[in-house]
Amino acid sequence: MVTxxxxxxxxxxxxxxxxxxxxxxxxxxxxxxxxxxxxxxDLGYQxxxxxxxxxxxxxxxxxxxxNDLSGPYYSEVIQxxxxxxxxxxxxxxxxxxSGGTNSTAYKFLLEKRVDGAVILAPKINDAEISRVAKxxxxxxxLDRRLDSDYIKYVLIDNLNGAYQAVSHLINRGYHxxxxxxxxxxxxxxxxxxxxxxxxxxxxxxxxxxxxxxxxNFTEKEGYQVISGFLAQEERIDAIFSxxxxxxxxxIQAIREMSFKIPDDIAIVGFDDIRLASYINPPLTxxxxxxxxxxxxxxxxxxxxLHGSKAESVVLPTQLITRQST
Numbered sequence: 555m556v557t558x559x560x561x562x563x564x565x566x567x568x569x570x571x572x573x574x575x576x577x578x579x580x581x582x583x584x585x586x587x588x589x590x591x592x593x594x595x596d597l598g599y600q601x602x603x604x605x606x607x608x609x610x611x612x613x614x615x616x617x618x619x620x621n622d623l624s625g626p627y628y629s630e631v632i633q634x635x636x637x638x639x640x641x642x643x644x645x646x647x648x649x650x651x652s653g654g655t656n657s658t659a660y661k662f663l664l665e666k667r668v669d670g671a672v673i674l675a676p677k678i679n680d681a682e683i684s685r686v687a688k689x690x691x692x693x694x695x696l697d698r699r700l701d702s703d704y705i706k707y708v709l710i711d712n713l714n715g716a717y718q719a720v721s722h723l724i725n726r727g728y729h730x731x732x733x734x735x736x737x738x739x740x741x742x743x744x745x746x747x748x749x750x751x752x753x754x755x756x757x758x759x760x761x762x763x764x765x766x767x768x769x770n771f772t773e774k775e776g777y778q779v780i781s782g783f784l785a786q787e788e789r790i791d792a793i794f795s796x797x798x799x800x801x802x803x804x805i806q807a808i809r810e811m812s813f814k815i816p817d818d819i820a821i822v823g824f825d826d827i828r829l830a831s832y833i834n835p836p837l838t839x840x841x842x843x844x845x846x847x848x849x850x851x852x853x854x855x856x857x858x859l860h861g862s863k864a865e866s867v868v869l870p871t872q873l874i875t876r877q878s879t
Contacts (some may be wrong), residue, residue, distance in 0.1 A: 556597045556598055556599045556600070557599075558572055558573060558576075558599070560597055560599070561576075561590060561593050561594050561597060561599050562590075564593040564596065564597060565586075565589050565590045565592075565593040566589075567586060567589075567590060571586065571590070572590050572593075575587040575589075575590035575591065576590060576591070576594060612669055613666075613667060613668055613669050614643070614644050614645060614669065615644060615645045615646070615647055615667070615668045615669060616635070616639045616644050616645070616646055616647070616668055616669060616670050616671065616672070616852065616855060617646075617647050617648075617649065617659065617662055617663070617667075617668035617670070617671040617672070618631075618632060618635050618646060618647070618648045618649075618671070618672045618674075619648075619649050619650070619651040619657075619659035619660075619662075619663075619671060619672070619673045619674070619675050619678070620648070620649075620650060620651065620674050620675055621650070621651060621652050621674065621675045621676065621677060622650075622652065623648065623650055625771075625772075625799065626799070626827045626828065626829060627797070627798075627799070627825055627827055627844065628674075630844035630845045630848070631674065631696070631844050631845070631847055631848040632648060632848065633845055633848065634844070634845040634846060634847065634848025634849040634850075634851075634852070635672055635848040635849070635851065635852045636848075637848075637849065638848075638849050638852035638853055638856070639852060642856055644669070647662070647668065649662065651673065651675035651677060651678050652675070652677060653677070654677035654678055654679070654682075655678070655682060657677075657678070659673075659675065659678070660678055660682065663678075663683075663686045663691070663693075664686055666690070666691055668691070669690070669691065669859060670691060670692045670693065670694075670855035670856070670858070670859055671691070671692075671693050671694070671855070672693075672694050672695075672696065672848070672851045672852060672855065673693060673694070673695050673696070674695075674696040674697050676697060676698065676739055676740060676741070680698070680700050683695065683700060683705060684700070684702060684705065687702070687704040687705045688704055689703075689704055689858065690859075691704070692704045692705070692706075692854075692855050692858035692859060692864070693705050693855075694706050694707065694708060694851040694852070694854045694855055694864075695707045695708075696708055696709070696847060696851060697709075697740065697741050697742055698741045699741070699866075701866050704858060706854055706858075706864045706865065706866045707866045707867075708847050708850045708851045708854070708866070708867050708869065709741075709866075709867070709868045709869070710742075710842040710843075710847065710868070710869045710870075710871055711842075711868055711869065711870055711871050712741075712742050712745030712746050712749065712871075713745045713746070713748050713749040713752070714749060714870075714871060715746070715749065715824060715840040715842065715871030715873075716745070716746040716747070716748070716749025716750050716753070716794070716796075716824065716840070717749035717750075717752050717753045718749075718840060718871065718873045719749070719750075719753075719794050719822040719824065719838075719839075719840050719873065720749065720750050720753035720754065720794050720822075721753045721757070722822065722838070722873055722875070722879065723792045723794065723820060723822060723879065724753065724754075724757050724759075726820065726879055728791045728792035728820050728879075729759065729791065729792075730765070730789065730790040730791045730792065731750075731754070731759075731765065731790070731791070731792040731793070731794055732765045732766075732767060732783070732790050732792070732793045732794070733747060733750045733765065733766045733767070733793075733794055733796070734767050734769050734776060734779070734780065734793055734794065734795040734796060734800050734801070734804060735747065735766060735767060735768050735769055735796055736769060736770065736771045736796040736797060736800070737770055737771065738768070740771070742796070743771075743796050746796050746824060747766075747796075750794055764788065765790065767779050767780070767783055769795075769796070769800045771796070771797050771799060771800060772799055772800065772803070773799045773800065773802050773803040774803060775800060775803065776795060776799065776800030776801060776802065776803025776804045776807070777803030777804065777806050777807045778803070778807075780793070780803070780804040780807040780808065781807040781810070781811070784807065784808065784811045784813070785811075790819065791818070791819060791820065792819060792820040792821065792822075792879075793819065793820070793821045793822070794821075794822050795821065795822065795823045795824065796824055797823060797824050797825050798823035798824060798825045798826065798827045798829070798830045798837060798839055799825075799827070800823075801821055801822070801823030801824075801830075801837055801839070801878075802823075802829065802830075802833055802837070804821060805821060805833060805835075805837070805878070808821070815835055815877075815878055816835070816877070816878055816879050820838075820878060820879040821837065821838070821878045821879070822837075822838045822839060822840070822878070822879060823837050823838070823839040823840070824839060824840045825839065825840070825841075825842065825844070826839045826840065826841035826842070826874055830874075830876075831876065835876065835877035835878045836876035836877050836878065837876055837878045838873075838874065838875050838876045838877075838878045838879040839874050839876070840871050840872070840873060840874070841871065841872045841873075841874045842869060842870070842871045842872070843869050843870075846869065847869060850867055850869070
């Protein structure tokens with residue numbers, strides 16, 4: 555293994571000079587830095603990352619902790635985070651926080667194995683996040699409102715997006731509209747329900763509890779609960795699903811029951827995942843900037859790390875009309 559001493563000997567400088575030069579310290583002349591870098595390349599020297607970071611008292615790593623690593627929603631968020639992390643020369647670690655305080659993700663926060671984190675994981679609650687956040691470990695949360703000195707949030711305008719979706723159905727002549735709900739403890743779901751409720755009430759319709767169906771944001775759950783609902787006697791003419799994955803499962807259930815979409819039952823989703831435009835029929839949905847949400851959140855982490863003030867932000871949504879309505 556090539557050592558720092560080998561590089562220093564080849565460049566004809568002291569070991570400490572070689573170390574400063576490889577870290578591009580202004581203490582070392584440009585000519586010497588170039589000479590040391592050339593020696594490093596010629597020998598194929600790789601710095602010892604752990605030792606370097608111990609000296610700096612930084613990990614140069616950002617954590618992205620999610621409840622679910624498998625869903626199609628997350629890929630664009632992850633890419634947005636990754637692009638910003640890479641631009642700063644840091645590493646990204648992505649982990650599951652589905653176990654809450656028992657998760658490896660939470661352990662990384664407690665032990666400060668990352669310099670900052672983006673968290674989309676309701677199972678790590680507000681009190682736990684507040685306990686570990688500090689100037690040297692800023693945290694940006696998604697899917698909740700939590701705002702303090704070292705914690706900020708990036709949200710989407712869930713309420714207005716849901717209001718747009720249900721208003722669109724009403725304007726198309728659909729009046730018996732089911733809300734296919736996500737988990738009750740999800741902030742996104744709670745806000746989307748408020749938008750559903752507001753659109754109904756503002757258009758003179760009553761909120762009917764029997765038309766609120768609980769799901770868990772998965773395609774399988776959307777299929778199962780809508781299959782069960784359609785087997786009952788009550789007839790409906792539209793569904794607003796709290797996310798696209800449940801909507802895709804619901805479409806399968808509707809078609810298996812020999813209903814036509816949108817003639818018999820229209821359906822609107824939320825998220826505009828990539829698959830939404832390719833299913834049959836293509837899904838009307840609410841688009842929001844998932845990639846930008848990841849970028850915003852990670853830029854805010856670095857703002858705090860660099861001593862600047864970050865501000866929480868709410869990103870807009872957009873109705874995308876396709877054949878399912």
